[in-house]
Amino acid sequence: MRYQVLISILFQISYAFSYVRVDNFEISYSITYESSCHAEKDRFLFKLESSIENCVKECSSRQHCQALNFRKGINVCELFSTSESGQLGRGDCLHVEKDDINVIQTPCKNDCKYGEVCETTDSGIGRCVIKECVNVTFPDHGTILGNQREVGKKNRYKCDKGYKEKNVTRATIAECLITGNWSANAECHKINYTWATWMDWSPCSLSCGSGMRTRVRICSIASENLSEELCQEGDNGSEEESCNKQKCPSPTIGNECTNDTDCIETEGTCIGGMCFCNRLYRYNTTIKNCTKVCQSMSNEFITHNNMHIIGFNIGADNMRENTIGDCESACRNNTECLSFDAGQGGNECTAGAVTYEMIKDADPGKLSNSPGYDLFTRKCN
Template sequence: MFLRMMKYEFILLLVFKTVIAVTVKNVKINNFELEFSVTYENWCKSDKDRFQFIIGISIEQCVTECGARGHCSSLNYRNQINGCELFLTSETEQRVPGECVYVKKDNIKVTKSPCQEVCAYGQVCESTNSKKGMCNIKECIKTKAPINGTVLGNLRGVGDKIRYMCNPGYEPKNDGQEPVAICLDNGQWSHVTECVKTNYTWVASWSPWSTCSLSCGSGRKSRTRECSLRIKGNGASNCDKGDVDVDNSTCNNQSCPTPTHGKNCSSKTDCIETEAVCIQGICFCDKLFAYNNESNNCTKVCDTLTGNYSKINNTAILGFNSGNDTVRNSLEECEKACNYDQSCLSFEIWLEEGQPPNEVKFGCTIGLATYDMINSAAPTLLNNNITGCDLYSKTCS
C-alpha cells in the first residue's frame, strides 16, 4: 500500500511539476520512523560538498541515511540508478535539471530514532538487534582545502581517500609529494597538507665555457647555470624558477700578432691567419673564408662553392691576366675550362680579333682567387678601368 501511495504521489509531481511534494508519513526502516517531503522534483544538486554516494537503495532508505546523520543537510536520489547522494550543505542555487529527487534536511522529520541522542558530527546512528541504536563513526567530514591548494575527491567514508593538490608555484610541505589522505576509523583524516611556496636556488654546476670570441687581444667567454634546484624545508628562494645566471670572463688576453692578410709571402707558413693561403706571393683567406677585422682572423662564410659565376664588368686582376692566355670560341667553353681545373676560382675574358678579319673569339685567363678574395686582401690588384675585359668569379652555394 505504501509503495502504491509513493508511486501515485510521484506521478502527480511529474504531471503538475510542483515544487513541493506531498508529505509521506510513517516511513519505518531499521527502527527509524520519519516523515519527508520532496523539495524539488527533476532537479539535481551539484556534487559540491557531497560526502557519500550509495548505489542500489530506495528513496526511503536514502532519506533514512540522511536522517541518521546529524551532518547531512540534503540529498539527491537518482531514479535511474537508484543512487543516493548525501551532502553537507543544502544551497538550492547549486541545482541543475536532471532525473533526481532533491530533499532538504529541513523537509525530513525523524519522529523516532533508535539512538537516544543526536549523533555527533561524523557519526551515524545504526540500529542493533536489540532495537537500540549506537552512534558509530562512519565518515571523516571536517576537511578544508589548504590555502593555495585544492582537495580532489568528495567521498568521506572510512577508508575513502582524498588528494591534496597545491596550486602552481606551491608544493606540499612534506618533501614535495602530492599526499593522499585516508579517512581513518576514528573519524580523522590521516593527515592534512599545508601548501607552501616552492623555493628554488641555483644548481651547483656551471655549463662549460663558451668559445672565446677572439683568438687574441682580450676576447670574451661565458658560462651559465639555471635556477631549478628546489630548496627543501623553510629556506627562502635565491632565485625564481627558470632564471639563468650568466658568468662572463675575459680570455686570450695575449697580444695579437701582426696580421699577414694581404701581405707578401713565399709560402703558406708565412700566413698566420686560420685557413690562410699564399697565392702568387700574397696571403689570402682560403676560398670558403673571409677576413674578420674584429677577430683579425679568417672566418668561414660558406661550405662549398657553386658552379655559377658572378660577372664583374670591365674588371681584370692585375698579374692574373697575363701569360697562358687561351683563345676559345664561347663563354661556355671558358666556364667548362675553369670547372675542369679544381684550382680555378675565376676567369677573365676579353674580345680578340681572329683570322680571318672581323672574326671574334674569347680569350680566357685562369684565376686562382675569387673577386672577393682579391678585393679583401689586395684590392690594388683589381683593375676596374679596363675596357673589353670582364671577370667571372665563383660564388658561395
C-alpha cells in the same frame, strides 16, 4: 486570481508529516520542500535505498548529517554534512533538513559521537561505529576530486595551477581509514622558481684583442627554499665578459711569405709569395682573421672590365683557346684556377690562383687597370 496566488503559496510551503519505525528507530519528520534538491557540495554518502523512510533513518543515525535528498526516480539517498535551506534547486527530490527530523527512540543508549553511526545489531542492541570520514579539510589553493567519505573510499587532492603538493610531485591520494581519519592531507604550496645552472659560454667574438662572450641560464627549477635567488618562470638571465685579451699578432694577409706556415690567420695560405685567405675565405678586418664566406666555388664567372691581376698565376703555361667561353671551360676544369685574364682582341688566357676579392683584401696594389684586358673571376656560392 487571489485564490490562485494563495494556492501557489501553500504549495511552496507545504508540509508532509510522517512517522516511521525502522531498525528500532522511531522517527517523525516533515518534508518541507518537495521537488527540491540539495547541491552536491558537502555530500558524504550516496547509496541506493528503497524508501525515503530508510534515507531518513540513515540521516538520523548520524550527528554529522544535516540534510538529505531522496531522489525519487532512482531511489537514491544522499546525505550532506551541511544544510542549504533556502538555496535549493529544482529537481526530482524529497529534501529533508536535520531540524525537521525528530528522533523519538534510538537503539543507542548514548548519543554517538560526531562522525559515528548508530546501527542495530542482530540482538537489537545499538552500537556506535565509524563508517565515514567526516572531517574533510580542503587544502588552500587546491581542491578534492571525489566526494565519497565511506571507510575504504579514496579521494584525490589536487593543487591549483602554480601550486604543488609539498614533497610530492603528483596529487595526493587519501583513503578513509577505519579510525575515521584520512590517510593523508594535502598542503599546497606556491611553486617558487630558481635559476638553472649556467650554460656554456659562447665562442669569443674575437680571437685576440679583447672580444666578448656571453652565457645564459633559464628560470626553470622549482624550489621550496626561499633563501635561493628566485625568478619568474620562463625568464632568461644572461651575462657577458671579455675574452681573448691578449694582443693580436700583426696580420700577415698581404705580407710576403715563403710557405703556408708564415700566414698565421685561420685558413691562411701562401700564394706566389704573398699571404691570402684560402679560396673559400675572406679577410675580416673586424676580427682580424679569415672567415668562411661560401661553401664552394660556382661555375659562373664575374667579368671585371679593363682589369688585370699582376702575377699570381698557377704556374701553368698560357691557355691558348679560341674563345672566352673556351677559357672559362679550361679554368672550370682546373681545380686550382680561380680566375683568368683574357686580351680583348686575342685568344690567349692566363690562369690565376686568386680572385679579385682575395687580391682586394690582401694587396690592392696588385690590381691594375689594364685597357685591352678583362679579368674573369669565379663566383662564390
